[in-house]
Amino acid sequence: MHVVTLIKGDGIGPSIMDEAVKVIDASGVKITWEEAYAGMSAFEKFGTPLPEETMTSFDKTRVAFKGPLTTVVGTGFRSINVALRQQYDLYANVRPAKSWPGIKTRYEDVDIVIVRENTEGLYAGLEHYLTPKKDIAESLAVVTRAASERIVDYAFQYARDNQRQKVTVCHKANILKYTQGLFLDVAREIAPRYPDIQFDEKIIDAACMHMVMNPQQFDVVVTTNMFGDILSDLTAGLVGGLGLIPGANIGTDAALFEAVHGSAPDIAGKNLANPIAVIMAGAMMLTHLGEQEAAERVVNAVEKVVNEGKYVTPDLNPDSKAGTVEMGSAIVAAME
């Protein structure tokens, strides 16, 4: 029996998380879900976006399954996602994007895993105004040798463990010679320790162009925090959209699983949200919990439903009459 902290989140969060829990429970694995709150819904309920109870639960379970959280643009509280990643030192953000035979996109054979440094860089939270008039602002990027070493090492180890061929480091060391330069130097130092894995390096702007024009040349990509954030939405676009891409936030003694996408306020409450990203994040969580068979059952059922294209949300098939709930039920049925 596993105990997992369940944070349903904001916007489309509760609806997609309900389907994900339904699917995971149907996989036969025994999980006690400990519900906790974070983000806007927690702020409205408890007056804080990250209540003590949520931390107490995660402190105990060390595994969290989380829906998207709304972070107001420009004002309001700091991102709770960033805070949780830093607080629990969830240093590796692993975001796989793979083509689905049933989803028509520009390419049929994309298979890229973004491994994003998750605790520092430009998202270190060091921002302030320099003048009382607030007409000059400054953000500091922090890159440490220690964090760079462990994320690059994680990416190479991930490549080796998952029968991958190549790791590409994406950087901007030509302009940001200290922060990005340090990250690139570390990557170059670590690469020779993995002679079985090819190593490549690309400047981030060129990497974006190559990824759009010829995504097959990318396998595992390792990069700093903000570039990883942006690149993973790009890879989502290559394989059919944000509704499909899961993310694992892995630390040394805690892990948090979620979708790459946000709370999608434009479609919240309409039974339109695609639950696949969180369901696939749930499958990554099952693997993390050592429940590989259950994880495979979930992935096989998702593949069947998505590739059949009948009971899928409109982002995947505009002619489909199915919504979030019907898609979740079809996945459960596909497991039986």
Ligand SMILES: NC(=O)c1ccc[n+]([C@@H]2O[C@H](COP(=O)([O-])OP(=O)(O)OC[C@H]3O[C@@H](n4cnc5c(N)ncnc54)[C@H](O)[C@@H]3O)[C@@H](O)[C@H]2O)c1
């Ligand atoms: N991990 C997280 O919790 C996380 C990640 C990204 C953004 N956010 C937050 O989410 C809020 C909204 O951000 P945004 O609009 O820029 O990004 P978003 O990812 O919520 O939405 C971008 C677009 O993709 C669509 N989309 C997203 N998920 C979908 C799904 N499951 N099914 C179908 N369509 C889907 C949306 O309808 C929207 O058109 C913001 O407050 C942002 O800070 C949270």
